[in-house]
Amino acid sequence: MLHAAHRRSETPRPAVGPGPQGFSAVRSHGTLPDLVAEAAAIHGPVPAFAGGEGGASYADLGAALARYARYAEAEGFGRGDTVALLMGACADRHALWLGFARAGARVALVDPCLAGARLARALAEAGARLIVAEADRAEVIGGLAGLISDMPAVRWHGPGADFARIDLEAAEYEAGPLAGPDRARPDDPALVACQGNRGGTPTLATASHRQILAWAQGASLGLRRAGEVCPAAFRDLAEVCGALLRGDTVVPGTGSPALC
Numbered sequence: 001m002l003h004a005a006h007r008r009s010e011t012p013r014p015a016v017g018p019g020p021q022g023f024s025a026v027r028s029h030g031t032l033p034d035l036v037a038e039a040a041a042i043h044g045p046v047p048a049f050a051g052g053e054g055g056a057s058y059a060d061l062g063a064a065l066a067r068y069a070r071y072a073e074a075e076g077f078g079r080g081d082t083v084a085l086l087m088g089a090c091a092d093r094h095a096l097w098l099g100f101a102r103a104g105a106r107v108a109l110v111d112p113c114l115a116g117a118r119l120a121r122a123l124a125e126a127g128a129r130l131i132v133a134e135a136d137r138a139e140v141i142g143g144l145a146g147l148i149s150d151m152p153a154v155r156w157h158g159p160g161a162d163f164a165r166i167d168l169e170a171a172e173y174e175a176g177p178l179a180g181p182d183r184a185r186p187d188d189p190a191l192v193a194c195q196g197n198r199g200g201t202p203t204l205a206t207a208s209h210r211q212i213l214a215w216a217q218g219a220s221l222g223l224r225r226a227g228e229v230c231p232a233a234f235r236d237l238a239e240v241c242g243a244l245l246r247g248d249t250v251v252p253g254t255g256s257p258a259l260c
Helices: 032-043 058-075 091-102 116-126 135-142 166-170 209-220 224-229 232-246
Strands: 002-006 047-049 082-086 106-109 128-134 153-157 189-198 201-208 249-252
Touching: 032 058, 032 091, 032 209, 032 232, 047 058, 047 091, 058 091, 058 166, 082 091, 082 116, 082 135, 091 106, 091 166, 091 189, 091 232, 106 116, 116 128, 116 201, 128 135, 135 153, 153 166, 189 209, 189 232, 201 209, 201 232, 209 224, 209 232, 224 232, 232 249
Parallel strands: 047 249, 082 106, 082 128, 106 189, 128 153
Antiparallel strands: 002 249, 189 201
16 A cells, blocks of 8 residues: 655646546546656656665656566557566556556556465456566466466566566666557556455456546545545555656555455
8 A cells, every 4th residue: 555655745736627527537648657757757856766665766767667668569568468467566566567558558466465276367367468576476476387278478577586587678678758659548448456256256347547547636636536436446556646646755555456
């Protein structure tokens, strides 16, 4: 969950257009990854993330977001593909999901504590084509081979892995705009979360780019209604991104929207 966000009162806030659809009627400026990238360019050296899991400036976040988007495009992960992240709440996870989402991929935030058949069912139900996992999940990922008929590709993140490290592979890409037109659109699915587990089968909920942008913009304004209309599975992430749109410094907690 979002542990804290240190506000900067001088930061301009996004505009909200009223309408019968509530927060679905927030005036669109593209997608949430686009807006976070713009915030990164504006706030530059200001800390975006702080805390025990490591810090990152807005410039760092913007550069990482752009590199992961370029990586996703170059490796063919775009519209119609699902990328599953098995990572705890940290700045890197936000850079990854925003980058892949900007390139058009749907991102599933998976509980990194899942293992065995439950993890296999969640990944299969989400239709994951790629798994990005922290290195300490190697044994868990290795155990999936006999449980998933069409095993997704796997990339590791962070120290501890000897090969296929996505953070090192993405570092080879320049932090620039996407080369092709096949990027995220407002009504494309952006995120996947699980609302329950009935009979051993995950029940998935999906948020579009338009929805997650609306919830984040509402959160950035501190409007109570934003928390009421945003499903619980996406609330923490919307609050984090709302804080980023304000230019605040975020201290992420240990919770996360996740498949269960």
